[in-house]
Amino acid sequence: MxxxxxxxxxxxxxxxxxxxxxxxxxxxxxxxxxxxxxxxxxxxxxxxxxxxxxxxxxxxxxxxxxxPKPVLDAVRKQLDVGLMYAGQSPIEVDAAEKVVELVPCAEMVRFSNSGSEAVHGALRLARGVTGRMKVVRFEGQYHGWFDSAFWNYAPPLDKAGPRDDPTPIPVSRGQVATDSENLVIRPWNDLSLVEQAFQRYPGQIAAVKTEPIMCNMGGILPKPGFLEGLRELCTKHGALLIFDEVITGFRVSIGGAQQHFGVTPDLATFAKAMAGGFPVSAIAGKAEYMNAFGELTITHAGTYNSNAPCMAATVAALTALSENDxxxxxxxxxxxxxxxxxxxxxxxxxxxxxxxxxxxxxxxxxxxxxxxxxxxxxxxxxxxxxxxxxxxxxxxxxxxxxxxxxxxxxxxxxxxxxxxxxxxxxxxxxxx
Ligand SMILES: Cc1ncc(COP(=O)(O)O)c(C=O)c1O
Structure with missing residues (x-):
């Protein structure tokens, strides 16, 4: 070549x-x-x-x-009438309604630009609404490159610590070591070790965050009952279940992995497929939690959030993917x-x-x-x-x-x- x-x-x-x-x-x-x-x-x-x-x-x-033609046509049409307003535009309401229509957990939606940002916002929301700081996450999963999420993605096995309680390992130089104080790392697909984490940190775990399929690491599927078990544990202990659907969203099925597996999380993060190549991400979830953003007690912000061409792309992409069954x-x-x-x-x-x-x-x-x-x-x-x-x-x-x-x-x-x-x-x- x-x-x-x-x-x-x-x-x-x-x-x-x-x-x-x-x-x-x-x-x-x-x-x-x-x-x-x-x-x-x-x-x-x-x-x-x-x-x-x-x-x-x-x-x-x-x-x-x-x-993709329908996406480009919608964006071209929008480009002629305006890019962004630091105010609202009708198309963002259409985009949010489309996400709510398609995704089981989505009673409300906030848009941003990248998957990393959406994960960052979901973690802050979960911590804010529960008043707890610890988050359970799984070894080998990728949730973007932000400091709170960029841990234990591909740790060298000789430094990874015991299987049942892995050592928190930052992926990049320059990450703050103390960020790991609020992380509880577990191997995926082992429910008993998640349960043990809840016992070890009673009343301290804000959320369990997982890719519902380990798309970034081997395409590993959840064992039967694993996602259901996470759902039960989170409900029992008052923690939020967060699905990172940045890859699985609108792809595994039109309503994401949560629809495919029939397990509804409290919050989910989306990006990638949702706008046909334009930079859009979303936090979607139950109104009882999402409303905290609206009450302005937990901050979610961004100059480029819900800019009109990206919202036009979102509506066009989700319509193209969902129409005709x-x-x-x-x-x-x-x-x-x-x-x-x-x-x-x-x-x-x-x-x-x-x-x-x-x-x-x-x-x-x-x-x-x-x-x-x-x-x-x-x-x-x-x-x-x-x-x-x-x-x-x-x-x-x-x-x-x-x-x-x-x-x-x-x-x-x-x-x-x-x-x-x-x-x-x-x-x-x-x-x-
Ligand atoms: C599951 C998952 N979460 C989050 C991200 C981060 O998304 P972005 O690259 O848009 O920041 C990715 C990116 O590949 C991802 O696969």
Whole structure:
């Protein structure tokens, strides 16, 4: 694959931007962070003219594919009449009503711009309304890069502490150590250890915060009864259950993972798929808690919150995803299911040990796991080098995926894309 123009741009970018990038997660691309100049539907073209079938989808926002027409039309219309007012616009009421219509826990909504911000706001709200400070969170989950949330995402196992009570570990240099005083870290999928946390800190836990599926770590699904058990524990102990649906929202089903699993949290955070590629996030939840923002006793703010073009994008994206009984979303699920089954079958036929987990529009592939994967630590038994070779061979064959094994599938992927992708998978498996 030719990367000459990307290389020249990368070298130029490195002179003015640290690392040549604007989000640290984009650095681990091989042979170097590439530059792209066009995206349409399920395909993207880099500056060297290489065409890729895209399963990165901007790491999730492009559930409707690149440049989705209904979203762009709505944004263009809005651009002509106004951007933002530091006041309210009618379109934000439409957007909030759409979220309330679709999401089980959403009696009320507040919009912001990124998932990290929404998580930050939800944590503050949970602490504010309960008057408690401790939050239970799970090892290996990603909730954005803000100081209160950026802990124990990928701790080195030799520093991670005991499995039943992991040591709080910041992900970045520069984080304040005392922030961890209010965190209680637990392995995922082990209800008894969450219960033990409630016993250890009676009346002190404000919230349990979880990704309902570990999309950022192996596509690990909740064990039957785990999410239901968290719901019961939170209710029993007067803590709020927060689902971080930044990836699962409007994707796993139109009402998110909470609808898919039939477990309703008190608060949930959304971003990515909700605005078809525009920067919108939301805190949604029960009115009895959300109203504290409205009473101004707990602050949620932001200059760019609910700006009109982003709200127009939200209404258009959620309408496109939900209309005709969510026909577009069902198509993405069908394409994703074919990919999941196809990859598993090709690997089996080739005598490779592959693990394809998660849900069709956001699944995960890994190789040669030596343990049954139920949480962060067991997922560390995978063969990372094998996946890196598989990933590079896929890219050589025109299939663009996230280096750590996560695949996003959009409503724009076609049967032809799936067939071509599986041909590339068959070739790439030779490298495993
Ligand atoms: C589950 C989850 N929460 C929060 C975030 C942070 O969102 P953002 O990158 O928009 O700040 C992400 C981002 O990938 C995420 O996957």
């Amino acid at each position: 030719k990367v000459d123009r990307s290389r020249a741009l990368y070298e130029r970018a490195c002179k003015t931007c640290p690392g040549g990038i604007h989000s640290n997660v984009r650095k681990n691309w091989q042979p170097l962070p590439l530059f792209y100049e066009r995206g349409q539907g399920s395909h993207v073209w880099d500056v060297d003219g290489n065409e890729h079938i895209d399963y990165v989808l901007a790491r999730g926002p492009l559930l409707l594919g690149h440049s 969510a026909a577009l979303l069902r198509h993405a699920h069908a394409m994703g299911k074919q990919l999941m089954d196809g990859i598993a079958k090709l690997a089996k036929d080739a005598g490779k040990q592959a693990h394809v987990r998660g849900v069709p529009p956001a699944f995960h592939v890994s190789f040669n796991e030596t343990e049954e994967v139920v949480d962060y630590r067991t997922f560390q038994s995978r063969d990372k080098d094998a996946y890196a070779r598989f990933w590079a061979a896929l890219q050589e064959n025109g299939v663009r995926t996230i280096p750590d094994g996560l695949w996003f599938v959009s409503t724009a992927h076609t049967q032809q894309d799936v067939d071509k992708t599986l041909e590339a998978v068959a070739k790439a498996l030779k490298e495993v």
